[in-house]
Amino acid sequence: MTPHIIYVATADARGHLMRAQLLVHALRKAGAQVEVLTTSDAGRRFLASFGIDAPILSQHYAVQFDERQNMLRGATNRNVAHYVFRPTRMLRDIGRLQLVARNADLLVNDSFHPALLFMGMLPGWRRKILHVYGASLKTALLGNFDGVLPRVLGRAFARIVAWQIDAARSCIEHDFAYEARDAADTLRFQLPTPVALAAPPSAERTYDAAVYLNPHFRDASLADALRAGLDDAGLSSHCVGEGYTDRAGWQGVDPDWASCAAQARLIVSAPGMAALAIAQVYRRPIMLVLTDQPEQASNAERARHLGLLHRVVTWRGDAGDFRRQVADASYELAHADAHADAAHACGAVCRQRAQARVDAWIERLLALCATGARTNRTGPA
The missing domain is CATH 3.40.50.2000 (Glycogen Phosphorylase B;)
Known part of the structure; x- marks a missing residue:
């Protein structure tokens, strides 16, 4: 049956x-x-x-x-x-x-x-x-x-x-x-x-930072400070978030975002279980946008204990401060050479x-x- x-x-x-x-x-x-x-x-x-x-x-x-x-x-x-x-x-x-x-x-x-x-x-x-x-x-x-x-x-x-x-x-x-x-x-x-099975690497899908913020993120100043911080670090970005479809440089949904994240130099997301799983499976460093959501705070702490390469940034209502946090964390993660080498070698093994x-x-x-x-x-x- x-x-x-x-x-x-x-x-x-x-x-x-x-x-x-x-x-x-x-x-x-x-x-x-x-x-x-x-x-x-x-x-x-x-x-x-x-x-x-x-x-x-x-x-x-x-x-x-x-x-x-x-x-x-x-x-x-x-x-x-x-x-x-x-x-x-x-x-x-x-x-x-x-x-x-x-x-x-x-x-x-x-x-x-x-x-x-x-x-x-x-x-x-x-x-x-x-x-x-x-x-x-x-x-x-x-x-x-x-x-x-x-x-x-x-x-x-x-x-x-x-x-x-x-x-x-x-x-x-x-x-x-x-x-x-x-x-x-x-x-x-x-x-x-x-975790989604990532597509084979493609030059058309190559960005330094793959960003995903779920629909509860709607604060325009947070989104603008995030992109500005990535720009300050010299990183190109692919930004996805349903709450920001009206903002330049963002799109609402990308069904192939996991493939983009799998070959980016770093992932940017709130510490949800799915984003952390992608970072772990595809050996990507991840910048965690931490908010007052209990299970995600627990996920971020678990990432720390497990040694997953990550940095935490927190919005405190100050766009300039958040921009500096993002720039510093993203630059550090994107230039973690030893981790980048391991990710580059991952390929088919990670997809398996x-x-x-x-x-x-x-x-x-x-x-x-x-x-x-x-x-x-x-x-x-």
């Missing part, structure tokens, strides 16, 4: 969507039937640029950010509360998901959509649902109310969410530096963050490493589909 998967990719940033499009194309190539749902009009347009049609589940659930990608905790918590407790929102989405996925072998939750967290506790559905999440994102979610609510309430929230995650029979926790390994029960996995990451995910997803198909035949558990 053809494996049938429903893949729900939240559109809070773009890491979930990038991972979704990468895995969906690979799954379809392997013979699976995959339907994708997302959570915003912008997310749907983003996936369409990669050739994937993704209807919107609903737009009621979303993490809230300011124009510099700082997470707005109060606004996010209010949004989630309205989503969970208003009957026309989460309950409606659960009803739609049950209808859409009634014959599916696997229902993927990428990442932590409340409707799927709840469904993962229900008999029958819990065997179909796979939670996919970054290790740092889970830590940030469980600690969401630390220092905000009284300690006992914060701990209660963490226990409830952990219980919801663990109730589903399967999950994949990923990290840019993980090696593929399975837990003892074989349905809980730790996998390296998947990227392909191995995707293959590890596809192997496990198809195996979980087989488990789900057996459950459909034998009834709910």
Whole structure:
């Protein structure tokens, strides 16, 4: 039988969507039937640029950010509360998901959509649902109310969410530096963050700096100071960011950005799991634009412990200061000769490493589909 998967990719940033499009194309190539749902009009347009049609589940659930990608905790918590407790929102989405996925072998939750967290506790559905999440994102979610609510309430929230995650029979926790390994029960996995297979080097795609800022970056002065700092360091740049499509030198979406990053002298991005995975697999130095987003701060600290060649720059509201930070960090990274030599020699080996990451995910997803198909035949558990 053809494996049938429903893949729900939240559109809070773009890491979930990038991972979704990468895995969906690979799954379809392997013979699976995959339907994708997302959570915003912008997310749907983003996936369409990669050739994937993704209807919107609903737009009621979303993490809230300011124009510099700082997470707005109060606004996010209010949004989630309205989503969970208003009957026309989460309950409606659960009803739609049950209808859409009634014959599916696997229902993927990428990442932590409340409707799927709840469904993962229900008999029958819990065997179909796979939670996919970054290790740092889970830590940030469980600690969401630390220092905000009284300690006992914060701990209660963490226990409830952990219980919801663990109730589903399967999950994949990923990290840019993980090696593929399975837990003892074989349905809980730790996998390296998947990475796009870069195209062979091309002179037309050669830039000193490959820049990607997700759509929550909308502050024009930050974008201008970033490009000016790269110019000061004497570096050409390829800048991608949906929040800056109206600014000279920027484009909204580039489906082949990973290929550009793989042969650039350095990568510039917020410390998301996908960007760090590209830097690690293709041995590129990376400049991290750090903001108040808990899981990304954790990612940056992990990069430091692992010795990944990087520098951190922070926007403090002063364009001149940020420009100097960018110029100093980018010049240092771009002239790290020993690392540049290693990257130059990477070539086919790096692409093989990227392909191995995707293959590890596809192997496990198809195996979980087989488990789900057996459950459909034998009834709910």
